[in-house]
Amino acid sequence: MSLSPARARYLSAIRAMLPSLLLAACKDPAQPPTNADGTTSTATAPEKPRGYPPMSNMSPCPNGAFCVAESSNALSDASAPAPYARCAAAATHPDDAKDAGFKPDRLVSFNGDNTADARKKDATACCYTWLTPCAGGRAFRDATGAPSVAPTVERADWSAAIGALTTTPLRDDERAALAAHWTREATFEHASIASFAQLTLDLLSVGAPPDLLEATQQATLDEIEHARIAFAVAAAYGARPVGPAALAVMPGASRTLVSLARSTFIDACVGESVASAALADASRRAADPVLASLLAAMSSDEERHAELAWRIVAWALRTGGAEVARALDEAKEEIVTEIVSLEQDVAIPWRREVELRATVLREIVLPCTVAMLGSSDYLTAGRQTVSMQASLPSH
Ligand SMILES: [Fe+2]
Ligand SMILES: [Fe+2]
Numbered sequence: 001m002s003l004s005p006a007r008a009r010y011l012s013a014i015r016a017m018l019p020s021l022l023l024a025a026c027k028d029p030a031q032p033p034t035n036a037d038g039t040t041s042t043a044t045a046p047e048k049p050r051g052y053p054p055m056s057n058m059s060p061c062p063n064g065a066f067c068v069a070e071s072s073n074a075l076s077d078a079s080a081p082a083p084y085a086r087c088a089a090a091a092t093h094p095d096d097a098k099d100a101g102f103k104p105d106r107l108v109s110f111n112g113d114n115t116a117d118a119r120k121k122d123a124t125a126c127c128y129t130w131l132t133p134c135a136g137g138r139a140f141r142d143a144t145g146a147p148s149v150a151p152t153v154e155r156a157d158w159s160a161a162i163g164a165l166t167t168t169p170l171r172d173d174e175r176a177a178l179a180a181h182w183t184r185e186a187t188f189e190h191a192s193i194a195s196f197a198q199l200t201l202d203l204l205s206v207g208a209p210p211d212l213l214e215a216t217q218q219a220t221l222d223e224i225e226h227a228r229i230a231f232a233v234a235a236a237y238g239a240r241p242v243g244p245a246a247l248a249v250m251p252g253a254s255r256t257l258v259s260l261a262r263s264t265f266i267d268a269c270v271g272e273s274v275a276s277a278a279l280a281d282a283s284r285r286a287a288d289p290v291l292a293s294l295l296a297a298m299s300s301d302e303e304r305h306a307e308l309a310w311r312i313v314a315w316a317l318r319t320g321g322a323e324v325a326r327a328l329d330e331a332k333e334e335i336v337t338e339i340v341s342l343e344q345d346v347a348i349p350w351r352r353e354v355e356l357r358a359t360v361l362r363e364i365v366l367p368c369t370v371a372m373l374g375s376s377d378y379l380t381a382g383r384q385t386v387s388m389q390a391s392l393p394s395h
Contacts, residue, residue, distance in 0.1 A: 003277060003363045006303055010273070010310045010368050017314030018372075064146075065111065066094060067118045067127040080110040080126065087115065087126030137275040138223075138305065139267045140191040140198065143250045149187035150247035156235075158186075158243030160228035165236045166288045179238030186230030189223055190244045195267065196220040202263075203312070205255050212315065215308045222301045229294055257320035258327045261313050265331050268309030269368075274360045276302035281356060314372060325373060332369045335361055 074088035090108045114127035139147040170178070196219050203213055227244070235241045279299035286292040317324045342358035 003360065006273065006276065006306070007364045007368060009303065009307055010269075010364065011371060013307045013310040014314040014368065014372050017311050018318055065114055065127065065129045067114065067122075067125045068094065069122075070124040070126055075108065080115075081112065084110070084112060084115055084126065086124075091126065091128050093128075093130055137188045137302065138192040138195040138199075138271055139188075140195040140247075141263075141267075142248065147191070148248060149191045150244040152183055152187060152242050153245045154241060155243040156241035158190075158228055159232035159235050159241055160225065162229055162232045162236070162294060163290045165233065165290055170237075175237045175239075179234050179242075182230055182234035182237060183242055186227055186234055186242075187244065189227035189230050191247065192223040193220055193227065194247060194249060196223060199264070202255065202260050206257050206260055206316075206319075208312070208315065212308070212312055215311075219301075219305045219308060222305070226298050226301065229298065233291065233294070257316045258323055261316035261320065261324045262327045262331060264309050264312050264316070265328060265369075268306060269313055270335070270361070270365055272302050272306040272309060273364050274357050276300075276306055277360045277364075278353070278356055310368065310372075317372065328369065329373055332366070332373065335366050335369065339366070 068091055070086045073091040073094065075090040075092050076088055078089035079085040080087040080089050087110060089110055093108065108128050108130045111127050111129045114129070115125060118125035118127050140149070142148045196216055200213060200216050200220070203216060231241075231243050276299050279295050279302060283292050283295035283299060286295060313328065317328065339358055339361050342354050342361070
């Protein structure tokens with residue numbers, strides 16, 4: 001899979017927002033940023049601001065933890081490791097029964113540390129962590145910063161007219177798995193509608209130019225269509241209509257250039273770049289031509305959304321200067337940490353998704369971020385030159 005065209009597109013978007021700067025060509029991520037004359041930047045990095053939640057706490061995918069009593073909610077006959085062998089290795093989430101539509105697709109695993117803590121109060125507690133894997137897309141975060149999606153219910157009005165899918169050769173369990181997968185994807189697309197609505201307010205609050213607002217509004221419409229397509233695909237595999245219930249809307253606002261740049265970087269430069277690549281990958285592997293075509297179109301939309309994100313972040317960098325650059329530099333370091341972590345994580349059932357995310361981070365997000373921050377070094381240098389000239393005595 002070649003990610004070069006997407007990388008070139010994002011670099012071009014960054015360049016458009018930083019027009020007076022010589023944007024370095026995409027560098028080997030292992031190499032440090034270079035200056036305009038090609039020399040390696042040796043400037044001492046300013047002290048990084050503290051107080052941002054680390055990116056590991058800002059997963060694009062819903063996740064959490066829960067505890068149940070020893071004998072309840074067992075999902076498998078296998079036992080948790082000693083000394084907690086009376087706990088099941090996996091358990092159903094207590095909220096699963098609340099979902100009136102398709103069963104949420106949570107990946108649950110036993111957590112010994114949480115169990116040890118909980119047993120200080122309840123000697124029968126068994127604790128688990130869970131994650132709903134997602135391809136990416138623009139996450140909608142609640143007031144705590146956690147990604148939020150709506151539960152699903154049986155309803156027909158969110159299904160787009162997508163044409164007939166080939167479902168007959170599939171076994172019942174395969175159709176059920178596909179219905180769960182597409183319901184999960186649909187809830188992320190649906191949440192992206194709220195995320196772009198929030199972005200509109202955030203952009204207005206920091207005085208963004210109209211072209212960014214116009215593109216954000218168009219992206220909101222794209223996400224409505226993506227959600228309708230994904231719910232329709234879920235209904236086709238599940239043989240009954242499905243759509244979103246009420247979404248809990250307690251948005252976490254980004255009201256400064258720094259927080260806007262950081263949230264856009266994490267949720268969109270990363271999230272929508274990954275989503276676009278994942279959809280393109282799924283399109284290439286889809287045997288059904290109708291589904292392949294829908295996925296390709298959605299991938300193209302997500303790539304445009306990622307391009308918009310790079311424009312927004314580059315604009316925030318141009319407008320906010322060093323403070324924004326420091327926040328992005330910190331996010332860049334977290335990308336490096338995540339790449340190392342993803343590449344070491346082999347004992348996972350979602351290997352394809354993890355490998356794809358690692359590849360996008362390594363081949364798109366990191367080099368584009370390095371190039372953009374290299375430009376910001378020019379920005380700082382340029383300002384210093386101007387101020388030094390201004391302070392020179394005139395003759
Ligand atoms: Fe989308
Ligand atoms: Fe998107």
